[in-house]
Amino acid sequence: MLLRWRDVPLADILHERTGIPTVVGNDVNLLALGLGRVRNRSGRDAIVVALDNGVGAAVLASGEPVLGEQFAAGEIAHLTVAPDGDLCPCGRRGCLDMVVGAPHLVRRLKDEGEAILEPSGRILGEVLAPIVIMLNINVVVVVGPAALVEGPFADGVIDGIHSRLRPAISEGLNIEVGANDPDLVLLGAAAVVMQSQLGMR
Secondary structure, X not given: OOOOOOOOOHHHHHHHHHOOOOOOOOHHHHHHHHHHHHOOOOOOOEEEEXXXXXXXXXXXXXXXXXXXXXXXXXXXXXXXXXXXXXXXXXXOEOEHHHHHOHHHHHHHHHHHOHHHHHHHHHHHHHXXXXXXXXXXXXXXXXXXXXXXXXXXXXXXXXXXXXXOOOHHHHOOOEEEEEEOOOHHHHHHHHHHHHHHXXXXX
C-alpha cells in the first residue's frame, strides 16, 4: 500500500503518544543491519536487496547503512529497465519493481511461465553491477520468497553481475541469493535501539 507520506515526524508522534523513546527505520536497512551485525556475515560493506513486497535495497558502508541526502539511498525500484514494459503505479513503464518485485514476478510467472525467471534475475544483476564496482562492494545479498529467487532467478542474478564486471573484481565477490528471514529485520531494529538508547554497537 502506497501511503504517500512526506516529512511525517513519525518517531516524534509515536513518542508523544506513548511516552516511549522511539526509533523509526527502513525495513531493508534494518534487514541489512541484521545480516551485518547480528548474523555477522562476511564483509562490512554490502548491498542487500529484498524482493518480498516489491524491490527495496540497502547499502552498508563500514557496517552502517548509507541513507543519502533525501534518505533515498537504495531506492532502485523505479529505475527503468524495460521502457516498453508494464505500467508502474509511479506512472512510468518498465520499472525494476515491475520486473523483479515478488508480487509482480508471481503475476508474470502465471502469465508467461518459468522461462522468465532467469532473464529477470539477470536484469537485477545488471542493475547491481555498477553499484558493486562504484563502491567496491564484496558482498551482495538478494532475498525473497524461496520459490521465486532460488534456482534460475539466482543463476540470472549471479550471471548478470559477473557479466558486467572485470574478472579481477568479480572473483572476490560473494553473492548470496535465497529465502528471506523475517527475524533479520527485528534483529536489525534491536541493534538500532541498543545503539540509540544504550550506546551499544
